Amino acid sequence: MHDIDKLISEMTLEEKAGLCSGADFWHTKKIDRLGIPDVMVSDGPHGLRKQDIDTVDPNQSIEAVCFPAACATACSFDRELMQSMGETLGEECRAEDVSVLLGPAVNIKRSPLCGRNFEYISEDPYLAGELSAAYINGVQSKNVGTSIKHFAANSQETRRMTCSSDMDERTLREIYFPAFETAVKKAQPWTVMCSYNLINGEYSSENDNLLNKVLRDEWGFKGYVMSDWGAVNDRVKGLAAGLDLEMPSSGGLNDAKIVEAVKNGTLDERILDTAVKRILEQVYRYRDVKGGEHTFDRGIDHKKAAEIAKECMVLLKNDGALPLPSGGAKIAFIGAFAKNPRIQGGGSSHINTRNISNALESAAKYAEISYAEGYEREANDTNPALLEEAVQLAADSDVAVIFAGLPDSFESEGYDRKHMRMPDCQNELIDEICKVQENVIVVLHNGSPVEMPWNDKVSAVLEVYLSGEATGEATADILFGKANPCGKLAETIPMKLSDTPCYLTFPGDRHAEYNEGVFVGYRYYDKKEMAVRYPFGHGLSYTTFEYSDIKLSDTTIDDNDILTVNAVITNTGNCAGKETVQLYVADKSGFAVRPEKELKDFIKVELQPGESKTVTFRLDKRAFSYYHEELGDWYAPNGKYDIMIASSSRDIRLTAEVTHKTSVKLPFVATENTVFGEFMDYAEGKATLDLLFSKVAKGLLGGDHFEPEAVRSMIGSMPLRQIRSFGGISDELLQQAVDMLNKDFGGSKAQM
Numbered sequence: 172m173h174d175i176d177k178l179i180s181e182m183t184l185e186e187k188a189g190l191c192s193g194a195d196f197w198h199t200k201k202i203d204r205l206g207i208p209d210v211m212v213s214d215g216p217h218g219l220r221k222q223d224i225d226t227v228d229p230n231q232s233i234e235a236v237c238f239p240a241a242c243a244t245a246c247s248f249d250r251e252l253m254q255s256m257g258e259t260l261g262e263e264c265r266a267e268d269v270s271v272l273l274g275p276a277v278n279i280k281r282s283p284l285c286g287r288n289f290e291y292i293s294e295d296p297y298l299a300g301e302l303s304a305a306y307i308n309g310v311q312s313k314n315v316g317t318s319i320k321h322f323a324a325n326s327q328e329t330r331r332m333t334c335s336s337d338m339d340e341r342t343l344r345e346i347y348f349p350a351f352e353t354a355v356k357k358a359q360p361w362t363v364m365c366s367y368n369l370i371n372g373e374y375s376s377e378n379d380n381l382l383n384k385v386l387r388d389e390w391g392f393k394g395y396v397m398s399d400w401g402a403v404n405d406r407v408k409g410l411a412a413g414l415d416l417e418m419p420s421s422g423g424l425n426d427a428k429i430v431e432a433v434k435n436g437t438l439d440e441r442i443l444d445t446a447v448k449r450i451l452e453q454v455y456r457y458r459d460v461k462g463g464e465h466t467f468d469r470g471i472d473h474k475k476a477a478e479i480a481k482e483c484m485v486l487l488k489n490d491g492a493l494p495l496p497s498g499g500a501k502i503a504f505i506g507a508f509a510k511n512p513r514i515q516g517g518g519s520s521h522i523n524t525r526n527i528s529n530a531l532e533s534a535a536k537y538a539e540i541s542y543a544e545g546y547e548r549e550a551n552d553t554n555p556a557l558l559e560e561a562v563q564l565a566a567d568s569d570v571a572v573i574f575a576g577l578p579d580s581f582e583s584e585g586y587d588r589k590h591m592r593m594p595d596c597q598n599e600l601i602d603e604i605c606k607v608q609e610n611v612i613v614v615l616h617n618g619s620p621v622e623m624p625w626n627d628k629v630s631a632v633l634e635v636y637l638s639g640e641a642t643g644e645a646t647a648d649i650l651f652g653k654a655n656p657c658g659k660l661a662e663t664i665p666m667k668l669s670d671t672p673c674y675l676t677f678p679g680d681r682h683a684e685y686n687e688g689v690f691v692g693y694r695y696y697d698k699k700e701m702a703v704r705y706p707f708g709h710g711l712s713y714t715t716f717e718y719s720d721i722k723l724s725d726t727t728i729d730d731n732d733i734l735t736v737n738a739v740i741t742n743t744g745n746c747a748g749k750e751t752v753q754l755y756v757a758d759k760s761g762f763a764v765r766p767e768k769e770l771k772d773f774i775k776v777e778l779q780p781g782e783s784k785t786v787t788f789r790l791d792k793r794a795f796s797y798y799h800e801e802l803g804d805w806y807a808p809n810g811k812y813d814i815m816i817a818s819s820s821r822d823i824r825l826t827a828e829v830t831h832k833t834s835v836k837l838p839f840v841a842t843e844n845t846v847f848g849e850f851m852d853y854a855e856g857k858a859t860l861d862l863l864f865s866k867v868a869k870g871l872l873g874g875d876h877f878e879p880e881a882v883r884s885m886i887g888s889m890p891l892r893q894i895r896s897f898g899g900i901s902d903e904l905l906q907q908a909v910d911m912l913n914k915d916f917g918g919s920k921a922q923m
């Protein structure tokens with residue numbers, strides 16, 4: 172063990188300031204004089220992008236294994252799978268001497284247009300939190316750190332370095348924070364990477380509330396915060412706000428500013444010492460564990476990538492065309508992606524791999540397959556010769572499998588998409604083939620949803636997302652039924668772009684107005700009762716599942732109770748399969764405007780034909796709560812809630828009701844502007860207040876034309892001061908009423 176405090180006491184001011192920024196693009200600094208070693212960090216998240224030491228180009232990386240990107244792995248809904256992928260990556264990092272893997276990336280998919288959605292997990296914060304915590308636990312079990320990113324609210328690429336994500340506290344807490352919160356509480360990542368953007372006008376990299384208060388004081392984060400690459404605005408302010416490490420190197424410029432600030436008294440040296448300590452703790456945590464032999468066998472990890480990919484693919488539609496027959500039928504694979512698939516997205520997560528399998532070659536072992544290119548892989552416009560050849564082949568075959576999706580240039584880190592369409596040539600190809608062939612199967616390679624105008628015309632759709640270098644064998648196995656699809660959508664596929672929740676405000680320019688608030692993804696489509704192409708949580712299997720016997724441990728619960736929910740799932744089909752059972756909670760109290768339902772847990776079960784298993788969920792107060800801004804905490808209103816056990820967000824199989832009773836009192840301070848509705852029930856029978864009511868009622872009505880309930884409603888929304896106009900009450904009596912309320916309630920009151 173190293174005595175870090177002692178080391179810090181021996182460091183010069185310049186050495187300490189220097190340690191708070193990188194030595195270069197990927198390393199922390201070492202200090203030979205004191206024997207302090209450096210460590211390397213590398214991207215992440217779905218493979219190792221370690222700079223090749225034989226090159227000076229920081230973006231030239233060693234050859235590594237490209238696992239499925241998060242858009243795909245999210246669809247596994249499988250914590251164990253994420254953990255095990257993390258373990259493999261951790262092992263690779265150890266073998267390559269990388270101390271921190273820069274991931275997972277958990278920003279919420281606010282719009283399908285975000286260029287980086289392929290790297291992010293979900294539109295749902297619960298899912299993003301659970302899966303990222305599992306991934307982190309996996310990587311870190313190998314004594315390699317992670318850097319969960321980008322904290323926070325980095326949901327667009329347009330002007331990502333200068334745009335402010337503007338939203339209310341409730342939206343931040345309910346949608347944009349929880350993935351980070353869960354990861355910190357369940358997995359303690361060694362590091363957190365702050366985002367480029369501002370939040371409500373304050374850069375994340377110098378946001379005291381974000382980094383010191385919420386992340387550390389509230390959630391208990393113990394590691395260090397590093398900047399996204401070049402995210403530092405004001406270095407000294409950032410250090411005080413809790414940004415420990417600037418990446419990459421600022422060439423000494425910002426280090427000098429830190430030294431100057433300590434010297435002129437604007438920065439307390441203890442703040443610098445704390446940052447240095449946090450960084451050194453993680454440096455030694457990595458360096459102090461030698462950990463024996465670590466291997467990085469690309470062949471073995473490629474197989475692992477194939478196994479993972481199979482667990483992620485989502486069968487969106489199947490009229491019976493899948494699985495494909497292994498013999499006899501004339502099968503055509505059409506589309507450039509069949510031979511040259513798109514396996515990952517562009518930008519900092521891009522893995523240098525050459526070992527890419529394709530479905531055409533991988534499927535050869537199952538059947539004889541003919542092929543036509545159909546379209547140019549990177550083009551938008553139709554190549555008439557390729558189209559004609561493909562249509563001819565489709566007409567001459569028994570089934571046409573069209574490999575389609577988005578070309579590389581359509582989505583990448585650094586910019587957002589402008590529309591949700593696939594290239595024109597691909598849509599046209601599908602349309603034309605549907606005219607000559609009844610059995611059309613579409614296999615999609617994309618990092619984010621696309622519009623599917625041809626959906627109703629085709630027999631089956633398999634969404635493979637960007638599923639890494641082993642996509643070929645995984646796709647072939649699913650198509651031919653050697654593996655049973657079990658992925659579920661981690662995001663909604665809307666009908667069209669103009670349906671999306673932030674259509675009017677995405678992307679922001681200097682300010683991104685998150686006006687849709689908490690209504691992101693299915694929370695929005697459900698509330699608006701909109702038709703979607705495929706709902707969140709949807710995914711078919713080659714077998715079928717029946718849900719039965721929902722049981723709750725209680726019919727009434729309070730803030731401290733844990734509600735246990737059981738349900739039985741049975742495989743009613745002919746082959747083994749896995750089903751992700753989803754639990755949603757719906758607040759029926761009507762107390763606050765809330766989503767129709769929200770995902771609060773999920774369990775993936777594997778079942779043999781005929782087999783049944785009981786799944787058990789445990790829900791605490793948080794599962795029923797929303798973030799109450801005035802209370803500054805989570806609040807579960809009094810009232811009834813539905814517990815829904817579902818196969819997707821739009822396929823609720825079982826429902827049971829529970830009543831929640833809270834003992835939490837909400838802040839209440841009466842003034843002249845407090846509305847009657849806030850204390851009406853309480854007021855009944857109290858002489859002073861009754862008098863006020865009747866005066867107002869009289870003044871307001873001047874007669875008896877209104878129903879008593881209508882009067883109650885009208886008065887309910889009036890402030891106490893209205894008594895002056897309608898009731899002719901003196902200021903003195905009004906003040907007495909205000910005082911009485913404050914005395915009786917003492918600053919807070921139970922929900923009525």
Ligand code: BGC
Pocket residue numbers: 214273320399400519
């Ligand atoms: C990205 C990060 C990445 C970093 C280092 C930045 O541009 O936003 O996600 O980890 O570069 O490559």
